[in-house]
Amino acid sequence: MARIAYFGPEGTFTEQAARILAPDGELVPFETIPQALAAVRAGTTDGACVPVENSVEGVVPATLDGLADREPLIAFAEALLPVHFSVLTRPDTEQIHTVASHPHALAQVRLWLEEHLPGARPVASSSTAAAAVAVQAGEYDAAVTAPVAAEHYPLKVLATEVADVRDARTRFLLVRKPEHPLPEPTGADRTSVVAAAANRTGALAELLTELAVRGINLTRLDARPSKGNFGEYRFFFDFEGHVAEPRIGDALAALRRRCRNVRFLGSHPRADGVRATIEPLADNHDFTDAAAWVAAVRKGELA
Amino acid sequence: MARIAYFGPEGTFTEQAARILAPDGELVPFETIPQALAAVRAGTTDGACVPVENSVEGVVPATLDGLADREPLIAFAEALLPVHFSVLTRPDTEQIHTVASHPHALAQVRLWLEEHLPGARPVASSSTAAAAVAVQAGEYDAAVTAPVAAEHYPLKVLATEVADVRDARTRFLLVRKPEHPLPEPTGADRTSVVAAAANRTGALAELLTELAVRGINLTRLDARPSKGNFGEYRFFFDFEGHVAEPRIGDALAALRRRCRNVRFLGSHPRADGVRATIEPLADNHDFTDAAAWVAAVRKGELA
Numbered sequence: 001m002a003r004i005a006y007f008g009p010e011g012t013f014t015e016q017a018a019r020i021l022a023p024d025g026e027l028v029p030f031e032t033i034p035q036a037l038a039a040v041r042a043g044t045t046d047g048a049c050v051p052v053e054n055s056v057e058g059v060v061p062a063t064l065d066g067l068a069d070r071e072p073l074i075a076f077a078e079a080l081l082p083v084h085f086s087v088l089t090r091p092d093t094e095q096i097h098t099v100a101s102h103p104h105a106l107a108q109v110r111l112w113l114e115e116h117l118p119g120a121r122p123v124a125s126s127s128t129a130a131a132a133v134a135v136q137a138g139e140y141d142a143a144v145t146a147p148v149a150a151e152h153y154p155l156k157v158l159a160t161e162v163a164d165v166r167d168a169r170t171r172f173l174l175v176r177k178p179e180h181p182l183p184e185p186t187g188a189d190r191t192s193v194v195a196a197a198a199n200r201t202g203a204l205a206e207l208l209t210e211l212a213v214r215g216i217n218l219t220r221l222d223a224r225p226s227k228g229n230f231g232e233y234r235f236f237f238d239f240e241g242h243v244a245e246p247r248i249g250d251a252l253a254a255l256r257r258r259c260r261n262v263r264f265l266g267s268h269p270r271a272d273g274v275r276a277t278i279e280p281l282a283d284n285h286d287f288t289d290a291a292a293w294v295a296a297v298r299k300g301e302l303a
Numbered sequence: 304m305a306r307i308a309y310f311g312p313e314g315t316f317t318e319q320a321a322r323i324l325a326p327d328g329e330l331v332p333f334e335t336i337p338q339a340l341a342a343v344r345a346g347t348t349d350g351a352c353v354p355v356e357n358s359v360e361g362v363v364p365a366t367l368d369g370l371a372d373r374e375p376l377i378a379f380a381e382a383l384l385p386v387h388f389s390v391l392t393r394p395d396t397e398q399i400h401t402v403a404s405h406p407h408a409l410a411q412v413r414l415w416l417e418e419h420l421p422g423a424r425p426v427a428s429s430s431t432a433a434a435a436v437a438v439q440a441g442e443y444d445a446a447v448t449a450p451v452a453a454e455h456y457p458l459k460v461l462a463t464e465v466a467d468v469r470d471a472r473t474r475f476l477l478v479r480k481p482e483h484p485l486p487e488p489t490g491a492d493r494t495s496v497v498a499a500a501a502n503r504t505g506a507l508a509e510l511l512t513e514l515a516v517r518g519i520n521l522t523r524l525d526a527r528p529s530k531g532n533f534g535e536y537r538f539f540f541d542f543e544g545h546v547a548e549p550r551i552g553d554a555l556a557a558l559r560r561r562c563r564n565v566r567f568l569g570s571h572p573r574a575d576g577v578r579a580t581i582e583p584l585a586d587n588h589d590f591t592d593a594a595a596w597v598a599a600v601r602k603g604e605l606a
Contacts, residue, residue: 058364124429202515212505
């Protein structure tokens with residue numbers, strides 16, 4: 001895998017995730033998530049690394065919408081990063097009067113700043129990496145950044161693992177065009193689809209029941225307004241399992257039958273390694289045995 | 304209603320919503336959403352105005368989590384604002400080299416800036432109102448702000464109704480302590496609850512089916528990680544109807560029976576005035592008739 005687009009600039013959490021997901025790749029920063037995805041669709045890069053959800057902030061709408069619209073892209077792998085920040089200063093800085101970062105990052109270290117840099121004034125920047133650039137240029141005294149930023153800028157690391165909320169994590173996806181072979185099932189996989197359900201009472205309950213009656217465990221559900229159809233929603237489902245499994249294939253066929261629009265967004269190993277819950281009478285053998293019985297009935301061999 | 308906290312600073316969209324929701328109120332800005340909600344809980348203010356969802360960015364996690372945790376608060380009213388920005392400059396500015404705003408706002412007017420102010424450099428600020436303050440102080444040349452900001456700062460309005468995405472809207476809630484009487488049902492109401500479902504396959508499908516079998520139309524569903532229980536989710540449901548209606552009361556009782564934790568977040572008129580869809584055999588008379596029949600059977604009057 002040669003060139004991987006990522007939501008930049010250099011020195012952000014997404015670059016850090018891209019290094020994990022494509023250790024040998026040539027990483028190419030793009031200014032926005034839509035631009036990174038467009039690079040894959042255009043064939044300019046072989047893949048793209050983008051954030052998909054954060055345990056504090058929720059989903060990343062630009063990624064979900066970017067996968068649901070235009071030509072299909074498939075998530076082939078995921079990475080889970082703890083949201084710990086580093087605080088960087090110039091080597092000669094003694095007094096810290098100003099601390100720059102993206103407003104989201106500043107919000108996530110507010111208590112730490114009050115305790116450790118009580119006099120410092122927070123200043124907004126367009127990204128955590130832009131804050132490092134501004135500190136390097138002498139505009140501000142300190143920057144709150146992703147840990148990887150310390151490798152890009154000749155700044156001193158004042159503190160690491162800074163975060164008000166313990167256990168905050170961001171999940172990232174590596175997406176590619178659908179022509180690549182899917183990763184093999186591992187028993188600890190995640191499958192993602194987006195479906196536009198009919199706008200009527202009970203439509204979503206019916207879709208979830210198709211998963212539930214097959215013993216499939218949902219790991220995430222997001223409703224997003226459909227672009228151009230105000231008041232209409234599409235649903236992003238993540239559930240345990242791999243499309244190669246009979247039980248998952250059976251469920252996807254049911255979703256396809258019920259939805260005017262359903263798009264497969266990928267099956268890949270979970271970064272946390274959690275194995276699928278298999279309900280009684282709902283493992284893959286149960287599904288293949290049942291299908292074999294119907295085939296035998298049709299041939300007159302069993303009843 | 305005397306004092307109303309809102310997510311400030313002055314001159315933001317939330318102040319604009321607070322003016323609609325509490326036209327006679329004394330509006331008090333707070334720096335964060337948790338602080339605005341804490342003011343209501345402490346009795347420092349009689350209510351709080353906070354954003355709850357945006358059609359482009361999705362839900363506002365701080366508001367959802369802030370209503371689900373700590374002492375109960377109830378949403379008594381909602382307002383829907385179009386996301387149109389104004390561009391403000393100092394009266395004597397001739398050349399615009401820099402345009403400041405919150406990164407979210409800059410992202411939503413990027414195409415407009417490319418077309419109308421092609422040479423201008425975007426600069427991040429901590430809020431749209433902070434951008435106006437910085438322009439007034441001469442730090443930058445123009446600010447992208449909520450329309451109401453023009454009333455707070457002696458700046459020239461260069462453009463109004465600026466937005467790349469048409470029809471983007473933000474919904475705001477007015478929340479108060481539960482001791483106030485609920486608004487009367489109007490036939491075009493919204494009811495909100497948050498429920499922590501058991502972490503097992505099919506739990507969410509069962510909750511949605513309780514609504515679906517009663518013909519109740521869901522208007523929004525969000526899954527948020529429960530704080531302190533990583534991997535556990537709680538579900539925020541918005542649906543049509545008012546808790547005073549028999550059909551809605553019946554559904555809430557079913558959710559209460561199925562969930563280890565369910566909290567009522569309010570019933571109030573919808574800002575868009577859309578009346579509830581009533582499915583055949585699921586109007587309030589159907590529910591009261593059925594309950595009357597069971598009562599009569601118990602008395603031996605009917606069978």
